[in-house]
Amino acid sequence: xxxxxxxxxxxxxxxxxxxxxxxxxxxxxxxxxxxxxxxxxxxxxxxxxxxxxxxxxxxxxxxxxxxxxxxxxxxxxxxxxxxxxxxxxxxxxxxxxxxxxxxxxxxxxxx
Numbered sequence: 001x002x003x004x005x006x007x008x009x010x011x012x013x014x015x016x017x018x019x020x021x022x023x024x025x026x027x028x029x030x031x032x033x034x035x036x037x038x039x040x041x042x043x044x045x046x047x048x049x050x051x052x053x054x055x056x057x058x059x060x061x062x063x064x065x066x067x068x069x070x071x072x073x074x075x076x077x078x079x080x081x082x083x084x085x086x087x088x089x090x091x092x093x094x095x096x097x098x099x100x101x102x103x104x105x106x107x108x109x110x111x
Contacts, residue, residue, distance in 0.1 A: 001104075002101065002104040002105070002106075002107055003107050005097060005100065005101050005104070006055060006056070006101055006106075006107070008097070009052070009055060009065075009068070009094075009097055009098060009101055010052045010053070010055055010056060012052075012094065013048055013049065013051060013052025013055070013068055014049055014052045014053075016045075016048055017045045017046065017047075017048035017049030017050075017052060018045065018049065019045070020041050020042065020044055020045025020046075020048060021042050021045035021046055021049065022045075023038055023041060023042060027041055027045075028041060030087075031044075033078075033082055034078045034081070034082070044071065047067065047071065048068065048071055050067070051063075051064045051065075051067035051068040051071065052064065052068060054067065055068065055101070058106045058108045058109045061105075061106040061109075062102065065098045065101055065102050068098055069095055069098040069099065072091055072094050072095045072098065073095060075091050076088050076091040076092065076095060079091065
């Protein structure tokens with residue numbers, strides 16, 4: 001079960017990170033509310049993709065989850081800063097996903 005959650009988190013991290021790196025208009029619109037430049041969105045996307053890949057390896061599993069959760073928490077807090085409760089609520093399950101994955105640990109560490 002945890003392997004499926006990990007694969008889902010990695011897929012979502014790579015998908016959202018790529019959308020930020022390629023400066024998709026919807027990402028630029030979302031981050032422009034908080035005065036992020038195109039370069040800042042691209043850097044955030046690269047960090048998100050790196051964090052997603054770090055989750056796959058048992059030795060960097062915790063760091064990858066920590067970095068991804070920190071990025072999600074940043075977006076969640078920024079959504080609340082502009083009083084967008086719906087946007088913050090959308091981010092909450094992804095934050096919880098990273099915390100659940102950390103709790104269950106990497107499946108290959110037990111082998």
